Amino acid sequence: MLQNIDLAVVILNWNGKALLEQFLPSVIKYSTDAVIYVADNSSTDDSVAFVTKQFPTVKIIQNSENGGYAKGYNDALKHVTEPLLCLLNSDIEVTENWLQPIISEFNRDINTAIIQPKILDYKNKSYFEYAGAAGGFIDKFGYPYCRGRIFDTIEEDNNQYNDTTTIFWASGACLFIKNSVFKELKGFDESYFAHVEEIDLCWRAFNKNYKTKYVGTSTIYHVGGATLSNTNPKKTYLNFRNSLFTLVKNTDSNLVFKILFRMLLDGVAAIRFLFQLKPLFLVAIFKAHMSFYYNLPHLLKQRKQLNQRSNYYECNSIVWSYFIKKRTQF
Secondary structure, eight states: OOGGEEEEEEEEEOHHHHHHHHOHHHHHHTTTTTTEEEEOSSSSSSHEEEEEOOTSSOOOOOEESOOOHHHHHHHHTTTTOEEEEEEEEETEEOOOTSSHHHHHHHHHHHHEEEEEEEEEEEEEEEETTTTTOEEEOOOOOOOEETTTEEEEEEOSSSTTTTEEESHHHHHTTTEEEEHHHHHHHTTGGGOOOSSSHHHHHHHHHHTTTTTTEEEEEEEEEEESSSSTTTTOOHHHHHHHHHHHHHHHOOOOOOHHHHHHHHHHHHHHHHHHHHHHOHHHHHHEEEEEEEEHHHHHHHHHHHHHOOOOOOOOSSSOOOIIIIIIIIOOOO
16 A cells, blocks of 8 residues: 655756746645655756755755756656655646545556546636646547647536546656556656657556556646747657657557558648748658658667557547547547
């Protein structure tokens, strides 16, 4: 049986003093029995000194470089021994009793390896937040979507997702995972740097027959885009590139067809950006594909070393369902 003291809440930080000053107090207040870490990604501001002085109960892990989300957590979690981990973004406000439903679900189902809570929008607290919402899924071609959010359609929270259910991927904004499973999976793929790495991690867990769950009785509020805004072409580059990486490594069969079809849809997205007069985003997709070609031999080598499993999707094409059939909820 897990107890709260067996839980480490690990917040990755890079030059985020303002965010830590705003949001760390709620984490400390409502996580009294957990061990709280700030894992610093070689910040150049005074955020580490600030935390050390203002929050002396928080433990500091100092990474030697800024390796992004993926390498940052991989490096930091080598120093964390608690059996249950919570990887928490620095721009999140937690709520009273947010940990207890999560711990209870881990105790109830020993096959559950990963859990995410309900993620609402800090800026508009009656709506779900883009990065995770009420639990993630993917379609046959690796396009992610969530209960509560499909593409740019975001649902209001009317308690429709207050359940506990199996999902396919949990948001990296607040991801609980057993430390033993994280190590078994060899952590995040560091080539991703940031974005989509949690989907890849959850897919690899799925392929090893672990469960990922959503627990809707635990609620947090996420600012979103605090590190890299949706208006930044680099985010588009990472999302498109890393999605292709993930599909090659983890999908079960018909790989060539799925990749070609996915890249065709990426081309449609690029044309859409062109008509929206967003040429930098079109260039970002082009660069994503070039990086994919360059990394393909390594990805295929990784694929041979990984498990693959069928029945990973519940929707053939979320693009078709959303844009053609006008379906906005799953």
